[in-house]
Amino acid sequence: MAKEKKPPVLPEAGQWPDKVAPVALVAGAVLTTIGFLLTFLWVPPVVGASVNGAALIGDSMVTQQLLLSQKIFYFHMPVALVSFIALVFAAYYGIRFLATRNARFDACSKVAMEISLLFIIMTMITGEMWTRFEWGVWWTWEPRLTTYLILMLIVIAYFILRNAVDEPERCSVYAAVVSIVALIDVPICFMITRLIPSSVHPVVLREGGMTADMGICLAVVLVGMLAVGFALYRARFGQVRLGQRVEALKDALEEN
Amino acid sequence: MAKDYAKATAVAGRPAAPSALRQFSVLLRKDLTQEFRTKEMLVSMVVYAVLVIIVLGVALSFAKPSQEYLEVCGGLLWVLIVFTSLLGLNKSFSREKENGCLEGLLLAPVDRGAIFLAKAVSNLIFILLVEVLAVPLFWFFFASFATPAETAWLSVVPLLVGSVGIAGVGTLLSTITVNTRGKDVMLALLFVPVVFPLLYACVSATTATLLGGEVFAATWTVSLVLAAGYDVIMILAAWVLYDFVVTA
Amino acid sequence: MTQPPAIEAAKVSKVFGARKALDKVSFSLPQGAFLSVFGPNGAGKTTLLRILATLSKPTSGDVRVGGVALKEQPDAARQEVGLISHAPMLYPDLTAEENLMLYAQLYGVENPRQRVLELLDAVGLKHRRLDVVRTFSRGMTQRVSIARALINNPSVVLLDEPYAGLDPHAVEIFDELLATVREGRTFVMVSHDLDKGFAMASHLLVLARGKVVSFGEKEDTDRAQFEALYRETVGMGVA
Numbered sequence: 001m002a003k004e005k006k007p008p009v010l011p012e013a014g015q016w017p018d019k020v021a022p023v024a025l026v027a028g029a030v031l032t033t034i035g036f037l038l039t040f041l042w043v044p045p046v047v048g049a050s051v052n053g054a055a056l057i058g059d060s061m062v063t064q065q066l067l068l069s070q071k072i073f074y075f076h077m078p079v080a081l082v083s084f085i086a087l088v089f090a091a092y093y094g095i096r097f098l099a100t101r102n103a104r105f106d107a108c109s110k111v112a113m114e115i116s117l118l119f120i121i122m123t124m125i126t127g128e129m130w131t132r133f134e135w136g137v138w139w140t141w142e143p144r145l146t147t148y149l150i151l152m153l154i155v156i157a158y159f160i161l162r163n164a165v166d167e168p169e170r171c172s173v174y175a176a177v178v179s180i181v182a183l184i185d186v187p188i189c190f191m192i193t194r195l196i197p198s199s200v201h202p203v204v205l206r207e208g209g210m211t212a213d214m215g216i217c218l219a220v221v222l223v224g225m226l227a228v229g230f231a232l233y234r235a236r237f238g239q240v241r242l243g244q245r246v247e248a249l250k251d252a253l254e255e256n
Numbered sequence: 257m258a259k260d261y262a263k264a265t266a267v268a269g270r271p272a273a274p275s276a277l278r279q280f281s282v283l284l285r286k287d288l289t290q291e292f293r294t295k296e297m298l299v300s301m302v303v304y305a306v307l308v309i310i311v312l313g314v315a316l317s318f319a320k321p322s323q324e325y326l327e328v329c330g331g332l333l334w335v336l337i338v339f340t341s342l343l344g345l346n347k348s349f350s351r352e353k354e355n356g357c358l359e360g361l362l363l364a365p366v367d368r369g370a371i372f373l374a375k376a377v378s379n380l381i382f383i384l385l386v387e388v389l390a391v392p393l394f395w396f397f398f399a400s401f402a403t404p405a406e407t408a409w410l411s412v413v414p415l416l417v418g419s420v421g422i423a424g425v426g427t428l429l430s431t432i433t434v435n436t437r438g439k440d441v442m443l444a445l446l447f448v449p450v451v452f453p454l455l456y457a458c459v460s461a462t463t464a465t466l467l468g469g470e471v472f473a474a475t476w477t478v479s480l481v482l483a484a485g486y487d488v489i490m491i492l493a494a495w496v497l498y499d500f501v502v503t504a
Numbered sequence: 505m506t507q508p509p510a511i512e513a514a515k516v517s518k519v520f521g522a523r524k525a526l527d528k529v530s531f532s533l534p535q536g537a538f539l540s541v542f543g544p545n546g547a548g549k550t551t552l553l554r555i556l557a558t559l560s561k562p563t564s565g566d567v568r569v570g571g572v573a574l575k576e577q578p579d580a581a582r583q584e585v586g587l588i589s590h591a592p593m594l595y596p597d598l599t600a601e602e603n604l605m606l607y608a609q610l611y612g613v614e615n616p617r618q619r620v621l622e623l624l625d626a627v628g629l630k631h632r633r634l635d636v637v638r639t640f641s642r643g644m645t646q647r648v649s650i651a652r653a654l655i656n657n658p659s660v661v662l663l664d665e666p667y668a669g670l671d672p673h674a675v676e677i678f679d680e681l682l683a684t685v686r687e688g689r690t691f692v693m694v695s696h697d698l699d700k701g702f703a704m705a706s707h708l709l710v711l712a713r714g715k716v717v718s719f720g721e722k723e724d725t726d727r728a729q730f731e732a733l734y735r736e737t738v739g740m741g742v743a
Contacts, residue, residue, distance in 0.1 A: 356591030356592070360593030
């Protein structure tokens with residue numbers, strides 16, 4: 001190959017994952033739909049119980065309608081997991097960026113963070129529904145809710161920070177550092193809110209194990225959501241890189 | 257002339273850079289000299305602390321003073337500490353930026369970890385100094401009518417552990433935000449959520465000491481251990497990441 | 505034994521994303537030279553200076569200062585370099601002496617106190633040594649800044665727009681001081697002042713878009729020709 005006439009190095013995207021992404025999107029959509037149907041048609045409402053009228057489960061009065069609200073759980077938990085996985089990827093690419101100073105990894109980290117934010121918001125919405133119908137309150141400083149609120153705030157701060165730094169490389173370094181700090185902070189936050197017995201708030205959690213069919217349903221939705229998250233990530237990544245490519249081409253044109 | 261070159265460029269003739277510990281103490285002394293000369297940071301922090309106390313006073317003015325106050329006091333005390341430290345942390349790095357001094361330090365063969373530790377320790381000293389004034393004041397205004405449990409004096413421990421974490425994490429974050437637009441708000445945006453777990457543990461430990469008895473037995477140890485764990489992990493992380501942040 | 509070059513840059517690049525702040529910059533500067541770096545805004549002058557000062561790491565390429573490789577021995581290289589920029593890098597609330605003592609101790613200078621007094625004497629500010637830097641005029645601050653940059657007796661002195669914000673009188677004093685410390689040191693200056701840069705230089709480097717447009721000794725360069733080249737490159741930056 002003629003190596004002499006190498007075009008200027010431009011930001012690229014679209015290796016093999018981009019070919020997989022559309023398939024992943026379809027698979028994700030199918031799987032989540034199947035999961036959605038399963039939750040209503042196949043999985044029993046609550047651990048082996050079906051209620052006529054009202055009954056006392058744990059410490060709270062429960063009606064059939066309330067038990068239906070439990071279905072949201074099958075979306076809430078996978079969405080929450082995906083948002084955390086996206087955060088792990090953001091921090092992972094953050095570390096790789098700090099090690100290599102390759103702008104590509106910064107774009108990866110940023111897009112992963114965006115996906116994380118999207119799924120965090122979905123988590124908060126589904127979580128709110130759950131809290132309202134299952135626990136009967138709009139908000140409680142329960143460990144998982146608190147952790148996700150904090151996570152959401154850090155991720156929002158991450159994007160505000162990115163907008164507040166002018167020099168591109170400095171911005172990327174700061175963003176990478178914050179993504180790593182976020183990944184360390186969030187599990188600590190969960191541990192601390194979980195392990196310290198709260199003397200003020202009543203424990204509203206109802207204990208209950210998961211049956212096998214619940215687990216299967218959950219797994220189906222989780223895989224589906226992961227596929228959707230991945231496809232969204234690739235789509236957005238391609239878009240970001242194309243934008244950067246346009247900027248680079250503009251620069252190159254100006255030069256000649 | 258050739259001799260001059262030889263003298264100027266002889267690497268072997270150069271004194272070795274001082275140890276990181278020595279550099280740490282030089283940098284720390286620089287921060288303390290500066291602050292005790294101008295008292296800019298300390299005065300503004302103390303005044304701000306008094307203002308927060310006044311605002312808290314208004315917030316509580318329609319609640320009946322009673323023994324139950326103690327349940328809230330620990331939390332309010334930490335409101336005071338967080339906001340006051342935030343102010344100080346913002347100041348501590350704008351001073352380094354003012355004349356490009358931070359670059360001057362980076363030009364020298366200084367261990368980057370020493371810069372972090374010196375700054376974190378000086379911030380810790382200032383926060384603790386302000387607490388020495390502000391905490392008794394807080395007590396005087398809010399809790400003098402209630403009788404706390406005998407364990408109340410132990411609240412010094414969470415205050416110390418919390419301040420260490422705030423200074424450590426705050427130093428990393430304020431180094432980041434000093435280079436951003438709207439740095440004051442930016443620091444708060446990053447600092448409050450990141451320090452939240454520490455705050456939670458410290459409020460729990462402080463409340464435990466004030467209430468004593470059953471609450472103390474149930475939460476004191478676990479809160480303190482977790483707060484200390486947060487300190488260790490976050491300060492280690494901040495120390496590792498500092499090199500990237502300060503040279504960015 | 506031949507002297508190693510004072511500064512040796514081999515294919516130094518600083519790249520972020522698609523933007524190349526420096527693109528394979530190579531040059532070699534003999535000891536005792538005075539290099540003036542010219543170029544339009546954004547040509548990479550400051551980036552080059554920051555790399556030479558070890559404030560920034562090149563993406564690729566090697567730099568040696570006084571025979572020391574920046575990559576392998578950054579701390580040893582830092583001992584060889586002093587930087588005078590438009591920011592004085594002095595703490596306004598410390599006295600001139602305290603500021604210099606701080607840097608002397610960070611560099612591990614032997615007999616720091618003696619060295620500090622010597623330098624303050626040299627820049628003519630010994631009588632103000634106990635005054636806080638905040639009370640100094642711009643010109644005086646810049647003189648202390650010279651003392652600061654020389655505290656480690658560097659073999660290479662970098663000047664980043666040192667005249668910015670100085671009044672003509674202060675410029676005069678600054679030039680005189682520079683002449684006294686000129687001996688035995690290599691200088692690299694980034695400045696927009698073409699006349700000054702040309703007059704002082706022994707070597708000239710013109711950068712545009714991160715690339716070396718021209719590098720050579722002044723003797724080989726015709727002033728008028730150089731000026732034409734300079735206008736052209738600066739014009740490039742504006743377009």
